[in-house]
Amino acid sequence: MTSPETATHLAPAAAGEHAPGRYIHPLTIGSLTLANNLCLAPMAGFTNVAFRLIAKEVGGCGLVASEMVAAIGPSHRGQEERFRVLTQNVAAEKPLAMQVYGRDPALCAETAAALEAAGADLIDLNCGCPVKKAKQSGCGVALMKEPELVGRIIKAMVEATRKPVTVKMRLGFDASNRTMVEVATAAVENGAQAVFVHARTGESKHGVMVDLGGVAEVKQTVMRLRGAAIPVIANGSMDTAAAIRQAKDQAGADGYQIGRAACGDPWLFRNLLAELSGNPTYTPSWDERRALLMRHYQLICSLFGADRGTRVMRKYTFFYCNGLPGVRRFRDRFCRIANASEFAGVVDDFFANLRAGHHALEPAEHLTLFDRSGPGSATDTDGH
Numbered sequence: 001m002t003s004p005e006t007a008t009h010l011a012p013a014a015a016g017e018h019a020p021g022r023y024i025h026p027l028t029i030g031s032l033t034l035a036n037n038l039c040l041a042p043m044a045g046f047t048n049v050a051f052r053l054i055a056k057e058v059g060g061c062g063l064v065a066s067e068m069v070a071a072i073g074p075s076h077r078g079q080e081e082r083f084r085v086l087t088q089n090v091a092a093e094k095p096l097a098m099q100v101y102g103r104d105p106a107l108c109a110e111t112a113a114a115l116e117a118a119g120a121d122l123i124d125l126n127c128g129c130p131v132k133k134a135k136q137s138g139c140g141v142a143l144m145k146e147p148e149l150v151g152r153i154i155k156a157m158v159e160a161t162r163k164p165v166t167v168k169m170r171l172g173f174d175a176s177n178r179t180m181v182e183v184a185t186a187a188v189e190n191g192a193q194a195v196f197v198h199a200r201t202g203e204s205k206h207g208v209m210v211d212l213g214g215v216a217e218v219k220q221t222v223m224r225l226r227g228a229a230i231p232v233i234a235n236g237s238m239d240t241a242a243a244i245r246q247a248k249d250q251a252g253a254d255g256y257q258i259g260r261a262a263c264g265d266p267w268l269f270r271n272l273l274a275e276l277s278g279n280p281t282y283t284p285s286w287d288e289r290r291a292l293l294m295r296h297y298q299l300i301c302s303l304f305g306a307d308r309g310t311r312v313m314r315k316y317t318f319f320y321c322n323g324l325p326g327v328r329r330f331r332d333r334f335c336r337i338a339n340a341s342e343f344a345g346v347v348d349d350f351f352a353n354l355r356a357g358h359h360a361l362e363p364a365e366h367l368t369l370f371d372r373s374g375p376g377s378a379t380d381t382d383g384h
């Protein structure tokens, strides 16, 4: 185990190393080559096919990821509809990563095979989910305490699928159990083709600063084991060009995975790609934002049906309007939309007010829906 104090950062980039292509470039993960190294992070309750398609079409990220799928095995009948929603995918979003959540090697292997059959291009193991249920059942971040088991799960998954298998981990179960080196070693020695590292430990909230020293340690370990063949992808607040440059310069990251910031801002990927390649960024007009929100709503309704789709869409509606003037006043309305006509009404009201300048005196606030409890909270699964 390694303590934060001993974490070694890679040497900062020397002058002249900031050449085009240093931060943004294609990325190879086993048999898969991604057009670029910006990846959408898996987010339970969010990264369904509708969301992913938009992230891909509008943002052009190199890899999208589904929500995690529990390795519960054939005894759990009645989960077919859930499996369908979690794994539904379309050609236009590819390549697509799907994620296994579990701890039993045989069940994880069986699930990996099912995900391949459902259309996954890459299969990831979740070693990061920090919710109480995961910790109690020895899954998610609890696996950070069992590197040897992680190795066995990865080996079983590799044997069950022809697709590249990867691991998504944290730096450790908590600050006094930083096992990222042991877990990365076990995963790579058993066939993992890439390591996604959320640069926080399991007890850290999302607001806590990421620790790039931990990512650097993983990168150095993987380099020792397999050279540059296995990419290390940094995750955790990688949502600005500055954060990405730091992850490269200080930790040697090969790619960057973005979660929360992509919600409601699918242009983020496109803008990061532009900024890091020295090109101008793009600001969508309000009309464009509204049009994309409506398209997203249609996609969500075709996935879930109109009733459930409308409820699911509440959180996305909020995100599309977040950061615009007047969002505070509308937040509770977004979170209570009950049906399709109410949806259109609330959205029309918001944008009509915006155009008419009625929100002009209200601040263009960025409100937090993640890490917030009580009515209107987007999800009870945040904090993975």
Ligand SMILES: Cc1cc2nc3c(=O)[nH]c(=O)nc-3n(C[C@H](O)[C@H](O)[C@H](O)COP(=O)(O)O)c2cc1C
Residues within 6 Å of the ligand: 041, 042, 043, 044, 045, 046, 067, 068, 099, 126, 127, 128, 129, 168, 198, 206, 235, 236, 237, 238, 239, 257, 258, 259, 260, 261, 370, 379, 381, 382, 383, 384
């Ligand atoms: C609502 C929500 C759901 C998440 N679900 C998953 C998940 O299913 N699997 C996973 O590995 N991580 C999950 N995560 C963690 C994210 O993938 C990511 O590691 C984390 O949000 C930090 O990245 P960010 O700062 O870019 O958001 C989830 C995060 C959030 C906020």
